[in-house]
Amino acid sequence: MDKIEIRGLEIFANHGVFPEENVLGQKFVISATLYTDTRKAGLTDELTASIHYGEVSQMITEFTKNHTFKLLEALAENLCQMLLETVPHLQKITLRIEKPWAPVGLPLDTVAVEITRSWHTAYVAFGSNLGDKKKYVDDGIQGLRNTEHCTVEAVSEYLITEPYGGVEQDNFLNGALKLRTLLTPEELLDRLHELEAAANRERIVRWGPRTLDLDILFYDNEIIDTLELHVPHIDIENRDFVLIPMNELAPYYRHPVLNRTISQLLDSLNNR
Incomplete structure (x- = not known):
């Protein structure tokens, strides 16, 4: 199956276990691998035959901003379900959500959750x-x-x-x-x-x-x-x-x- 990738989409949103995370918000970095068949789009050069990664990026951004979850796992699960049920031609998705400002009190680059879901x-x-x-x-x-x-x-x-x-x-x-x-x-x-x-x-x-x-x-x-x-x-x-x-x-x-x-x-x- 062919892949379309969205890497490093930065979104400021309100997710976390601590109440202050839900109030103050922080940065999240989301990457998505979209599995689909690009053969028809490649032969016809028609966008409707493929997945519009700009629209998908906007959908990810709006969903992440408009919802609040305690766990990255919950955000990832719900985001995958929304995309699979909404985006035409999308058969499978691997979603990675990074939380570079995670309040753990230790030096680290990021924490992340990555899941794969499909029809x-x-x-x-x-x-x-x-x-x-x-x-x-x-x-x-x-x-x-x-x-x-x-x-x-x-x-x-x-x-x-x-x-x-x-x-x-x-x-x-x-x-x-x-x-x-x-x-x-x-x-x-x-x-x-x-x-x-x-x-x-x-x-x-x-x-x-x-x-x-x-x-x-x-x-x-x-x-x-x-x-x-x-x-x-x-x-x-x-x-x-x-x-x-x-x-x-x-x-x-x-x-x-x-x-x-x-x-x-x-x-x-x-x-x-």
Whole structure:
């Protein structure tokens, strides 16, 4: 990915743990590396095809002056989120905030915080087999649409499937969606659990009936294996109710563990 750099932007603002820092203010030096695709701008010589670094510099300045945070970490986090959600073509940003007048009582050049944040692509499976299934699913998807730092980019067709896991119960309404998000996998999982709780989801019997089931299938190409989260979702290759909607959304997405595309996994399952 190509880069546009802003280095050493000096801003007088009011951030710090001590009250006098918030009142008197001090100098901050901000540098940003903006990740984007400059190919079209390079071929067309059109500014609208790239990122206007002058406008971004002004946005950084105004945001830093108009907000007050105790920690550089908080300023950096909020500044990155604002830029990623506002600046067209910006996919990723590395932001460095220096505080050369930090009140530590020792000789130093500067203290600094540097973070990197970016947009991520996640695929989420949804399902319901209790009550008004479609309403539960629709409400869950709308809940994701209403979630800060998330954009639902595509939703598969709904399909009716038989229950999986050997527990006798009603058929499911299933599907999947594509999500663009700034949330980490853990933050996204927490949000899915909130939406399930809002649908009165109860976790009593494993693979049992549920009002709303929301699972992270894939998150970029990451492989995550913790007590709380498994990505890619376990046993995808044996679940047609996952592979069919995923094949509609992203047939050529390659499973990062099995190294096979969704289309290949679905063909293999159908041929058994």
